[in-house]
Amino acid sequence: MDATDTKNLSLRDQGHLWHTLTQHQTAAPALGIVKAKGALLWDEDGKEYIDGIASWYTCMYGHGNExxxxxxxxxxxxxxxxxxxxxxxxxxxxxxxxxxxxxxxxxxxxxxxxxxxxxxxxxxxxxxxxxxxxxxxxxxxxxxxxxxxxxxxxxxxxxxxxxxxxxxxxxxxxxxxxxxxxxxxxxxxxxxxxxxxxxxxxxxxxxxxxxxxxxxxxxxxxxxxxxxxxxxxxxxxxxxxxxxxxxxxxxxxxxxxxxxxxxxxxxxxxxxxxxxxxxxxxxxxxxxxxxxxxxxxxxxxxxxxxxxxxxxxxxxxxxxxxxxxESAPILERRAYLEKAHRAFVAKVQGHPKVTNARSMGVIMALDLNMSMARYGSLRDRLYRFFMERGIVLRPLGNTVYVLPPYVITNAQLEKIYDAIWELLHTL
Structure with missing residues (x-):
């Protein structure tokens, strides 16, 4: 197989790679990502995902920033x-x-x-x-x-x-x-x-x-x-x-x-x-x-x-x-995200499935009213729920958090909020 071929990355990955924070006996195959831009990732099949955690809070100015x-x-x-x-x-x-x-x-x-x-x-x-x-x-x-x-x-x-x-x-x-x-x-x-x-x-x-x-x-x-x-x-x-x-x-x-x-x-x-x-x-x-x-x-x-x-x-x-x-566009986006998070926290705070919703700056988190292991099957269900909707979030036990790139669009952010709202009504 041509080593430059981006197809079947998930399958080829299993031959030699050992991933972080992974129990390979039970974990699903790693998803092959071939492209990233702004707040978006694309897998080898062309599916699009919103990177709702800026890839562990690193890519804050978006992927591929020129x-x-x-x-x-x-x-x-x-x-x-x-x-x-x-x-x-x-x-x-x-x-x-x-x-x-x-x-x-x-x-x-x-x-x-x-x-x-x-x-x-x-x-x-x-x-x-x-x-x-x-x-x-x-x-x-x-x-x-x-x-x-x-x-x-x-x-x-x-x-x-x-x-x-x-x-x-x-x-x-x-x-x-x-x-x-x-x-x-x-x-x-x-x-x-x-x-x-x-x-x-x-x-x-x-x-x-x-x-x-x-x-x-x-x-x-x-x-x-x-x-x-x-x-x-x-x-x-x-x-x-x-x-x-x-x-x-x-x-x-x-x-x-x-x-x-x-x-x-x-x-x-x-x-x-x-x-x-x-x-x-x-x-x-x-x-x-x-x-x-x-x-x-x-x-x-x-x-x-x-x-x-x-x-x-x-x-x-x-x-x-x-x-x-320190640029004006990023300062404006930071202010927008802070305001948007506060509004979403106010919306979900009283929901019976939420025990604590909170935000600080561009960080938003909520604790679900349910007990689960940090890397257990129920937490994995939450992860898959968001991935199926084209959103990358990594719940920490019963905590769902959003820490997006500063450059995420309003529509992309709303899609994340909508998915969390849907989750609360399907649990």
Whole structure:
């Protein structure tokens, strides 16, 4: 068979490929996708799908965005790749200067990685070594219950979802988990954090600001989180904001951390950083964190590296993405999506099949009034329900969420809402 033939991709796939988050004994064959543009995907049979989650919240400016394509193409002609140890290049320098101007104001230094997990991994290592370089052994991380930060060991340690961590629990770093703060439990959670700090050598607090994505788009209190950050800062516990999902406009502001007075010491970025065009991530930090690694002792440097760090094409994609993030058309679409989500939440909030509907920025989620496994058969039925209607949504257990590309059309968004409404009346 001609290897360039796009027909029978699903069948050919089964010969050698091992997919993410898949139990291949029971899973349906992977769907072959041959084309993408804007908010749409097409399979090998020509069927069209609306990408209602921007392919895991990455392609926020739409698939095949011409501005991004041109930026990467032009960069390839000038400098394809050079190692980032002992060398630098214009795309990295330009991105650093521009991104620092957009990030929360205390961020000064950028460290490049490959993906979200490695951004968190680097952040955790920075925090542990930050204290080590000061002659302290701090061996404990603080994290929220049900958080998710990635699949490498440090990031996985900070995560609290057993469906991902189960086989590895005995091999993880020491982590103490606390509940997310709400208006009702703020005092209780603050007291719990004080106790954790008093009885443990805590190095860092790793958290998803305001929205826990993989947990089911669960929201928590900005004032409550701000109070927790304040307690950590009093104890010189580094605050690591995992903005991999929330960053670049998804919660309304450019970064969710802007909703708190206490700013993080370290921020992790990926996904929409390059708009899905290139695997790249960043771990940013304050000048104070960076300074702790400056020494005449070579071993006090941060000896952590990724071969493709600061890849010029990834940096070019990120720079082009920032052009779009701050452009008038994207700002208008973000405002429209926020308003549309609020209206749909108001419509479904009282439905007997809905226990909690909510929205923040371009994120909309609702919890169905039924119990189901995260990757069980009932959840799979929901997934197929939407796919049969030409819509890509990936329910998280009983949570159905929508996080579309900013460029999704009004008609495409309405089609998603209509499908969810139909689902509620067929359950």
């Amino acid at each position: 501005h991004l394509v041109q930026a990467i193409s032009e960069q390839m002609k000038t400098l394809d790749f050079v190692l980032f140890s002992g060398f630098t290049h214009a795309p990295a320098v330009n991105l650093a200067e521009r991104l620092v101007g957009l990030l929360p104001q205390n961020q000064e230094k950028l460290f490049f990685n490959d993906n979200g997990s490695t951004a968190v991994e680097a952040a955790i290592k920075m925090a542990l070594q930050y204290h080590h370089n000061n002659g302290e052994k701090r061996d404990t991380l603080i994290a929220f219950e049900n958080g998710f930060h990635g699949d490498t060991f440090g990031a996985m340690s900070a995560s609290g979802l057993s469906s991902y961590n189960g086989p590895f629990e005995d091999f993880l770093l020491k982590v103490i988990r606390i509940p997310t703060p709400t208006e009702e439990n703020m005092e209780e959670v603050s007291a719990q954090l004080r106790s954790v700090i008093a009885h443990n050598a805590c190095a860092a607090f790793v958290y998803e600001p305001l929205v826990q994505g993989a947990a089911g788009m669960k929201f928590h209190s900005a004032p409550g989180l701000n109070a927790l950050l304040g307690l950590c800062k009093e104890a010189d516990i580094l605050c690591i904001a995992d903005e991999i999902m929330t960053g670049f406009g998804k919660t309304g502001k450019h970064f969710a951390s802007e909703n708190m007075a206490h700013l993080p010491d370290i921020i992790c970025l990926s996904k929409a950083l390059t708009a899905g065009m290139f695997p790249l991530s960043i771990t940013s930090c304050t000048q104070a964190v960076y300074n702790r690694f400056l020494s005449t002792e070579v071993a006090k440097g941060f000896f952590h590296a990724h071969t493709y760090s600061a890849h010029p094409m990834g940096c070019a994609a990120a720079l082009a993405g920032l052009d779009l993030l």
